[in-house]
Amino acid sequence: MDSTWHVALKFTLSALVVYRLAFLIAREDGPWDACRRLRIALKDSAAGGLFSCLNCLSVWIALPLATFVGTNWVEWIVSWWALSGAAVLADRATRDPFEVESGGRPS
Numbered sequence: 001m002d003s004t005w006h007v008a009l010k011f012t013l014s015a016l017v018v019y020r021l022a023f024l025i026a027r028e029d030g031p032w033d034a035c036r037r038l039r040i041a042l043k044d045s046a047a048g049g050l051f052s053c054l055n056c057l058s059v060w061i062a063l064p065l066a067t068f069v070g071t072n073w074v075e076w077i078v079s080w081w082a083l084s085g086a087a088v089l090a091d092r093a094t095r096d097p098f099e100v101e102s103g104g105r106p107s
Contacts, residue, residue: 007069011079014065015086022057022087058087 029036042048050056062083069079 010069011083011086014062014069014079015083015090018058018062018065018083019087019090021061022054023091026052026054026057054091055084055088058084062087 024030025035025038030038039048039051042051050060059080062080065083066076066080069083070076
């Protein structure tokens with residue numbers, strides 16, 4: 001049986017992997033522009049939306065990593081969604097803030 005800190009470490013590392021891979025595929029050009037070219041190639045297909053959406057990618061990237069974190073099927077399902085949720089939270093926490101300007105009417 002894994003100790004609590006070992007499970008927490010595996011979860012934290014897996015969550016960082018899910019976030020990093022999803023961010024790389026959805027928002028960066030990647031090495032040799034591979035990720036950008038993949039997104040462009042899939043732009044008009046059903047998978048095109050998936051490869052440009054960090055939230056969508058995190059669900060599918062988290063699936064195999066959930067087996068690394070959990071030890072039975074219940075833990076795999078819970079870990080799957082928790083890892084995806086952690087990646088989404090990390091994305092929202094690191095976005096640039098926006099400001100609403102008050103004042104005049106738009107032209």
